[in-house]
Amino acid sequence: MKIAFCAFTWLISVVGVPPGIGIAQPAPPPDLPRTTRILQLWLDQTRLSEHLDLAKLRLSSPPSPLVNDKGERSLQLDLRFRGADTPDEAVKQFTSFLNQYQAAKGLSLPEAVFYQLIHSCDWPRNDAVVTFIVVEDRFDIFLDTDSHELLFHQTQQRGPVRQFINIPLLAASKGGGSNQITVTSSKAPGADALPQEIEDFLEGYFIEANRAAHLKDPEFSYEPREPDYLGMKVKGVKGQVLASDKYWEKLEMSFELKPAPNGQKVVCYLSGEYGSGILGRLPNDDDYAAIDEAKLRDFTGNLLRKLQDRISRSTP
Numbered sequence: 001m002k003i004a005f006c007a008f009t010w011l012i013s014v015v016g017v018p019p020g021i022g023i024a025q026p027a028p029p030p031d032l033p034r035t036t037r038i039l040q041l042w043l044d045q046t047r048l049s050e051h052l053d054l055a056k057l058r059l060s061s062p063p064s065p066l067v068n069d070k071g072e073r074s075l076q077l078d079l080r081f082r083g084a085d086t087p088d089e090a091v092k093q094f095t096s097f098l099n100q101y102q103a104a105k106g107l108s109l110p111e112a113v114f115y116q117l118i119h120s121c122d123w124p125r126n127d128a129v130v131t132f133i134v135v136e137d138r139f140d141i142f143l144d145t146d147s148h149e150l151l152f153h154q155t156q157q158r159g160p161v162r163q164f165i166n167i168p169l170l171a172a173s174k175g176g177g178s179n180q181i182t183v184t185s186s187k188a189p190g191a192d193a194l195p196q197e198i199e200d201f202l203e204g205y206f207i208e209a210n211r212a213a214h215l216k217d218p219e220f221s222y223e224p225r226e227p228d229y230l231g232m233k234v235k236g237v238k239g240q241v242l243a244s245d246k247y248w249e250k251l252e253m254s255f256e257l258k259p260a261p262n263g264q265k266v267v268c269y270l271s272g273e274y275g276s277g278i279l280g281r282l283p284n285d286d287d288y289a290a291i292d293e294a295k296l297r298d299f300t301g302n303l304l305r306k307l308q309d310r311i312s313r314s315t316p
Helices: 030-044 087-105 109-123 194-212 295-313
Strands: 010-015 054-060 076-081 129-134 136-142 150-158 161-167 181-184 219-222 229-237 249-258 263-275
Touching: 030 054, 030 109, 076 087, 076 109, 076 129, 076 150, 076 161, 087 129, 087 136, 087 295, 109 129, 109 136, 109 150, 109 263, 161 295, 181 295, 194 229, 194 249, 194 263, 263 295
Parallel strands: none
Antiparallel strands: 010 076, 010 129, 054 076, 129 136, 136 150, 150 161, 181 263, 219 229, 229 249, 249 263
């Protein structure tokens, strides 16, 4: 199903509150000026800045009413959509923009923005909300803790009347895309085993690549693994996304695991940075620059194909 859309001014807010294991532990506050620069560069590189203005990134308290942990502050990103001032025309233009992005990139724009914020701020996905505000309408994307799906929620404001509508993400985002594969049931590990299978594959892939290049093993860090999600950061690799051994690369990956009619679907969101080190040392965090989105997309597709091949070979 396509979403229709029109021209006007939108505001996009992103809110995040970190989850915990057992007793919830607050995430360290992000470096807001640095993160703002990273997000603005991403908007420029992807040409989304032709349609979206980065208005503000801030920590706010109390948190968004949509977040799950009401005791934490929320991280909020405001983006303004350029378009018509009439509410109905604005909605039509925005949904048309979503459809065009989906067709060109193979993934939904709300999901892409959601994970770009999570990666840029090093902020857990749980209790994160991206809000697109358009004149009198709001569109929120957030993680539903019951279904573990990203939901798209519309709030219409017409004078004193507020109407809440749960609308699906673009239909194409539920099908195939450049950032996803389906592992058939005859080859897929059990649902509980797949996150560990993916993590083992990634560790082995990057360690083997570094040793082949006579580099020390990369550094890994992980988000808490869930039955249908895992997140990983890898630092200290070369020649993975960029066809050059001159630059160190730092990559961050999120994998959503979804049921599919004939198996399980693996959806990957990946962001990355590169930088030059001195005498073989890794660059400081402020000395990295964002990797071009097209190169990241190509690498994601190649990585998922290798993962699919690994699973098919390792499963009877």
